[in-house]
Amino acid sequence: MADVDAARRALEDALGPAEVLSDSLALALYARDASMVEGGCVLVAFPRKLDDVVACARIATEHGLSIVPRGSGTGLAGGATPVGDALVVVTSKMNRILEVRPEDRLAWVEPGVLNLDLAVALAPRGFTFAPDPSSQQVCSIGGNVNTNAGGPHCLAYGVTSNHVLAVDVVLPDASVERFGSEAPETAGYDLRGVVVGSEGTLGIVAAACVRLTPLPPDVRTMLLDFTTVEDCAATVSAIIASGVVPAAVEMMDQGIVIAAENFAHAGYPTDAAAILIVEVDGLPAAVEAQARAVEAAARANRVREIRVAADDAERALLWKGRKSAFGAVAQIAPHYHLHDCVVPRAKLVEVLSGVYAIAKRHDLVVTNVFHAGDGNLHPLLSFDRRIPGTLERVLAASEEIVRLCVEAGGSLTGEHGIGLEKRDFMPLVFSTADLQAQACVRSAFDPEGRMNPHKVLPAGARCGDFTAALGMDAAEAARNLPEGSWI
Amino acid sequence: MDLIHPFTKAEVIDAMRDASVRGRRVLVVGGRRHMDKGEPCEIDAEVWTTQLDQLVSYEPAEMVAVVEAGMRVGELERLLAEGDQEWPCDAPPEATVGGVIAAGSSSPRRLRVGPLRDTVLEAEVVTGDGRLIRSGARTVKNVTGYDLHKLVAGSLGTLGVIVQVALKVRPRPPARRTIRVPGGLEAGRRLLEAVPGPAAVLATPDVVEVRLEGWPEEVEQQAQAAWRVAAALDATEGEPFPSVRPWEDRPVVAEAAVPPSGLPDLLEAAGDAWGALVGVGLAWVGLDSADGPLDALRARARALGGIAPVIRGPGGLGEARPAALDVHRRLKAAFDPAGVLAPGRFWGGI
Numbered sequence: 010m011a012d013v014d015a016a017r018r019a020l021e022d023a024l025g026p027a028e029v030l031s032d033s034l035a036l037a038l039y040a041r042d043a044s045m046v047e048g049g050c051v052l053v054a055f056p057r058k059l060d061d062v063v064a065c066a067r068i069a070t071e072h073g074l075s076i077v078p079r080g081s082g083t084g085l086a087g088g089a090t091p092v093g094d095a096l097v098v099v100t101s102k103m104n105r106i107l108e109v110r111p112e113d114r115l116a117w118v119e120p121g122v123l124n125l126d127l128a129v130a131l132a133p134r135g136f137t138f139a140p141d142p143s144s145q146q147v148c149s150i151g152g153n154v155n156t157n158a159g160g161p162h163c164l165a166y167g168v169t170s171n172h173v174l175a176v177d178v179v180l181p182d183a184s185v186e187r188f189g190s191e192a193p194e195t196a197g198y199d200l201r202g203v204v205v206g207s208e209g210t211l212g213i214v215a216a217a218c219v220r221l222t223p224l225p226p227d228v229r230t231m232l233l234d235f236t237t238v239e240d241c242a243a244t245v246s247a248i249i250a251s252g253v254v255p256a257a258v259e260m261m262d263q264g265i266v267i268a269a270e271n272f273a274h275a276g277y278p279t280d281a282a283a284i285l286i287v288e289v290d291g292l293p294a295a296v297e298a299q300a301r302a303v304e305a306a307a308r309a310n311r312v313r314e315i316r317v318a319a320d321d322a323e324r325a326l327l328w329k330g331r332k333s334a335f336g337a338v339a340q341i342a343p344h345y346h347l348h349d350c351v352v353p354r355a356k357l358v359e360v361l362s363g364v365y366a367i368a369k370r371h372d373l374v375v376t377n378v379f380h381a382g383d384g385n386l387h388p389l390l391s392f393d394r395r396i397p398g399t400l401e402r403v404l405a406a407s408e409e410i411v412r413l414c415v416e417a418g419g420s421l422t423g424e425h426g427i428g429l430e431k432r433d434f435m436p437l438v439f440s441t442a443d444l445q446a447q448a449c450v451r452s453a454f455d456p457e458g459r460m461n462p463h464k465v466l467p468a469g470a471r472c473g474d475f476t477a478a479l480g481m482d483a484a485e486a487a488r489n490l491p492e493g494s495w496i
Numbered sequence: 497m498d499l500i501h502p503f504t505k506a507e508v509i510d511a512m513r514d515a516s517v518r519g520r521r522v523l524v525v526g527g528r529r530h531m532d533k534g535e536p537c538e539i540d541a542e543v544w545t546t547q548l549d550q551l552v553s554y555e556p557a558e559m560v561a562v563v564e565a566g567m568r569v570g571e572l573e574r575l576l577a578e579g580d581q582e583w584p585c586d587a588p589p590e591a592t593v594g595g596v597i598a599a600g601s602s603s604p605r606r607l608r609v610g611p612l613r614d615t616v617l618e619a620e621v622v623t624g625d626g627r628l629i630r631s632g633a634r635t636v637k638n639v640t641g642y643d644l645h646k647l648v649a650g651s652l653g654t655l656g657v658i659v660q661v662a663l664k665v666r667p668r669p670p671a672r673r674t675i676r677v678p679g680g681l682e683a684g685r686r687l688l689e690a691v692p693g694p695a696a697v698l699a700t701p702d703v704v705e706v707r708l709e710g711w712p713e714e715v716e717q718q719a720q721a722a723w724r725v726a727a728a729l730d731a732t733e734g735e736p737f738p739s740v741r742p743w744e745d746r747p748v749v750a751e752a753a754v755p756p757s758g759l760p761d762l763l764e765a766a767g768d769a770w771g772a773l774v775g776v777g778l779a780w781v782g783l784d785s786a787d788g789p790l791d792a793l794r795a796r797a798r799a800l801g802g803i804a805p806v807i808r809g810p811g812g813l814g815e816a817r818p819a820a821l822d823v824h825r826r827l828k829a830a831f832d833p834a835g836v837l838a839p840g841r842f843w844g845g846i
Contacts, residue, residue: 112757114775157639168637170646171614186820192802193777194600194753196843197818198655198827199613202646206639226692250557252580252667292692294713351635353558383637384558420633421640438633438640446629447642449830453823465641472830 011094013051016072020054020096023064028055028102039079039097045346046087046429050077050095055102059177059185062098062215067183069096070459076181077461078209080120080152083144085347086428088156088208092463098213100151106130107216114221115174115191120151120214124158127219136221139166142424143332151214157206159424161257161331162288164382168424170205172220178204178212181459191218203450208426209461211454225256225290229300230318230327233307234281238262240310241283242357245381247306248287249354253299257288258382262361264341265334265376265389272337275330281313285381286331334378335389341374342391346403348410352419354384363413364388371406385423386414412437427465435467444470498541502548505620505628505659511543512657513626516834523838524653526566526595529588533599533805534652534841535812545594548659553634556581560617560634561665565594565658581665584609594658600650601807604738605707607775608695609666612649618662619645621655624832634662647827654842655831669695669709673719674737677704677726681760684774690725691718697774699759700740704774707737742769746782748809750793753778754802762796777802786811818844 013031020029030036030053041047051074056062069076077091079099091097103119106127110116111134118127124145127138141160142148148158154176158169166172175189189201204211235241245258261269262283270277277284285307289299304315318324338345352360361377368375368390379387388410392399411421415437422431435444449472451465452458500522502508515522523539525531526546545566552562556579563572570589576582586603587596597619602612618632621644631644648655672695677683684699687706691697696707708718723731743749746769754762756777763770767789769782783789786809794814797804805813818824821844828835828846840846 110757113755113777115755159637159639163637167610167614168639170643171610180820180823184820186823188819190801191755192753192758192800193602193606193611194650194751194803195819196803196813196816197824198651199646199649200820200823202613202643202649206643223693246557249559252670254559254667291710292714292717294717295711298711298713351633351637353555353560353635355555355557380637384635385637418634420635420638423635423637424639426639427641435641439630442627443629443631443641446623446627446644446830447631450642450644450647450827453826453830454820456826 011051011073013094016068016074016096017052019068019072020052020065023068024054024056024061028057029053039099040091042079042082042084042087042089044085044087044090044428044430046090048090048092050091050097053097053099055099057102059215062179062213063183063185065096065098066179066181066213070181070183075459075462076213078151078155078213080149080155081123081147083148084152084156084426084428085349086422086426086430088426088428088464090429101149109134111136111221113191115218116221117216117218118150119216120149120154122150124148124150124153131221132224135224137224138219139163139172139222140169143335150217150219154205154214154217155207155209156424156426159380159385161259161380164258164380165254165256166222170202172222173201173205173217174220175218176201176204176214177216179215180212181455181457185215189218208428208465210451210464211460227293227296228288228290228324229296230286230288230324231300231303232316232327233285233287233312234278234314235283235311236281236313238283238361239358241285242361242381244285244307244310244312245357246354247310248303249382251302251306253289253302255287255299255303255382256290257286259286259331260377260379260381261331261334262377264374265338265378268337268340268376269330269334271340273326273330273333275326277330278314286327331378338376338389338391341376342393344392344394346390346407348386348388348407349422349425350386350411350414350419351423352384352386352414352417356417356419357381357384360386360413360417364410367406367409367413371402373402373406383423384419429464432465432467445473448472497539500541500543502543505548505622508543508622508657508659509626509628512622512624515541515836516625519834519836521836521839524598524657526592527568527590529591530595530599530601530807532808534838537838537841539838543657545592545657545659551575552660554579559636559665560662562634562660562662563593564660565592567593569593569596576665577668580668582668583615583663583665585612593661597649597661598651598653598658602778604698604773605695606773606778607697608693608709613646615664616645616649616661617664619648619658620660621648622657622659624656624837625834632662636664652838652841654828654837654846656837671710671712671715673708673715673733674735675706675708675719675722675726675731675733677706677731678702678729679704681763681772681774684772687722687725688775691721694718696737698738698771699774700742700771701768703740705738705740738771741771743771743780743782746784748783748786748790748811749807750781750783750790750804750811751778751807752781752793752797752802752804754797754800758800758802762800766793813843816843
């Protein structure tokens with residue numbers, strides 16, 4: 010049984026009374042993230058340093074609370090939505106850039122540092138942190154690490170996992186471990202690689218060592234507009250097939266172009282069926298060569314117009330429309346449900362037309378703005394949840410969209426994560442044995458199931474007793490294992 | 497010692513189930529290129545993966561190739577060349593895809609292409625007790641579930657038998673050039689600073705090789721930058737890369753990994769048979785024996801926050817303990833409950 014009062018007193022002693030909240034407003038505020046799922050918690054703590062995080066883990070364990078790590082709360086899958094007797098550990102006050110070492114191409118940062126703040130801090134030294142989620146003005150590095158965040162530029166640069174060299178993690182037993190290292194290889198299994206993207210279910214990331222990416226000497230941003238969605242999508246595959254991997258290839262359909270243009274006034278062609286924003290970067294000669302190939306691919310697919318950003322201001326404007334698209338859809342309806350799934354690039358057209366049909370069938374407005382180069386779709390359903398029955402239609406349509414993507418050879422999520430929202434879809438892509446193995450990985454880090462419970466894995470996925478299948482008893486199996494294996 | 501030579505995944509499953517029930521310890525073997533890596537371990541049988549060598553699917557426009565793990569690297573190279581693409585591992589052609597992944601080796605071009613483990617998008621693995629499990633997806637981007645495939649990359653066959661992988665492949669660079677400049681690490685450092693985006697700066701005691709890749713115009717621009725540094729020196733240009741491997745003719749080769757700025761300290765007293773990837777922090781050090789000089793190298797690597805496992809000859813992995821040893825042990829117990837997969841080969845006695 011959780012002893013909330015005792016936990017609160019212990020936390021106040023350890024962190025200071027100002028860093029612990031338990032009033033009803035705070036508990037309501039931290040009962041959800043940016044997803045549609047609402048949960049509940051009993052305490053909210055704001056650690057300022059590593060020792061505070063350790064204290065949070067220790068006190069939660071002592072008093073029977075589960076631990077839900079939270080960065081900026083911009084997650085869209087409910088990964089930071091607490092459930093039950095939860096202590097929400099908010100890392101936003103741990104927001105220092107601890108060290109920048111260009112000679113080693115790395116920086117150590119606390120988890121609450123905002124993605125864009127890091128990029129801005131690194132820019133004068135000629136570097137950046139490559140992952141750039143659309144929420145980069147507000148999302149935190151700790152959140153990026155936990156969701157293995159993407160963004161428009163991971164087509165060429167890779168996802169967050171490729172840019173995290175090491176993490177300092179507070180495990181649920183309050184021990185502190187460094188996974189990965191400043192060196193390119195380390196002793197042991199790649200636990201860093203498992204923690205990145207684990208949605209706060211393995212431990213609390215208290216610091217991250219991130220890779221610095223040199224800023225490209227030259228960048229060219231192009232807007233290509235098409236009279237059919239098919240031509241637009243075919244251009245994406247044609248670009249990749251020509252041997253060019255652009256820094257970013259973003260696709261927007263007409264619905265979202267109109268909304269974004271109303272908001273950002275980027276000069277988007279509102280009469281186009283779909284547009285692409287393509288960015289190529291590198292040395293000037295490479296930029297020139299790639300831009301030529303992109304133009305050729307687009308012309309072969311009947312592009313109507315190619316607009317090249319003339320300067321940084323125009324480039325920023327083209328991106329502003331793209332990155333503010335999710336805010337701009339408020340013009341369509343007060344609520345939206347943003348999807349995230351990945352399909353092979355060759356299936357983009359087929360899946361998109363399926364998405365349109367599903368929305369029509371459920372009488373919903375759908376718009377699409379997404380990372381086309383990665384095959385990472387983001388169908389966005391706009392609705393007004395105050396109208397009875399609407400939410401049910403949205404959820405039904407959402408499930409159909411997920412199934413459509415999986416049937417096309419895709420995956421449940423490209424960058425938002427599983428969280429609470431998609432955990433029950435996991436059996437669509439994984440077998441029972443797969444899910445059991447994943448549950449085993451989880452319990453290897455967190456044998457008592459204290460970290461962010463109910464997330465990622467569907468109910469019932471447990472690390473089973475495989476030794477029974479072998480006809481051995483547990484004691485016999487244990488004898489075969491290195492000393493100390495069973496904790 | 498027995499030899500198990502499965503032709504199908506089902507046969508791998510049967511073999512591992514049987515090995516676990518009978519307590520028969522096995523070593524998973526691909527192209528025998530990484531046999532020396534790891535601590536010595538006693539085994540009763542070898543499981544050869546080399547008959548699991550089929551191409552499952554390859555779509556150049558997706559930049560994803562799915563292959564069985566026993567496929568030889570040379571065969572994969574040939575298949576990908578048809579799509580004008582590559583899997584940047586730069587391993588010998590007789591190595592297997594699964595072996596290269598399990599050994600955790602990386603390309604000398606890592607500065608540009610990244611670590612090899614980042615290219616593994618999906619893996620199918622048969623656990624020590626014969627369960628077939630899959631993680632990841634055949635898309636270039638995916639965050640569905642825990643990345644078990646990250647764990648098996650570099651696991652030296654101690655968690656399971658990798659039977660199939662989906663690999664992220666990349667376009668073959670249309671132009672490649674290699675410039676050789678006299679000098680050692682310091683020359684390497686200057687070249688790394690001067691040349692934008694090289695694929696590799698490989699420094700050896702006497703010569704630095706700068707590998708350039710990309711679009712022809714881009715490579716020309718990089719080459720001009722390199723030649724500006726090299727002009728005063730007696731530089732040359734030409735294939736192949738790497739052409740200078742002074743560590744290769746020594747009986748013991750260690751692969752040290754330290755933060756990039758630690759390379760000068762690491763190699764200060766490391767003899768004259770080394771090569772280092774400047775800007776990456778990997779160094780291959782050739783030694784005459786696995787005694788004193790290896791201990792000294794490991795002590796320096798440790799002081800710099802790194803490691804120095806042996807990849808050829810005797811010497812094992814070294815004393816470094818993995819972080820969270822209990823987590824490691826629980827993972828091993830979950831994937832190989834009977835403890836039959838190369839027991840003791842891995843770091844920390846796992």
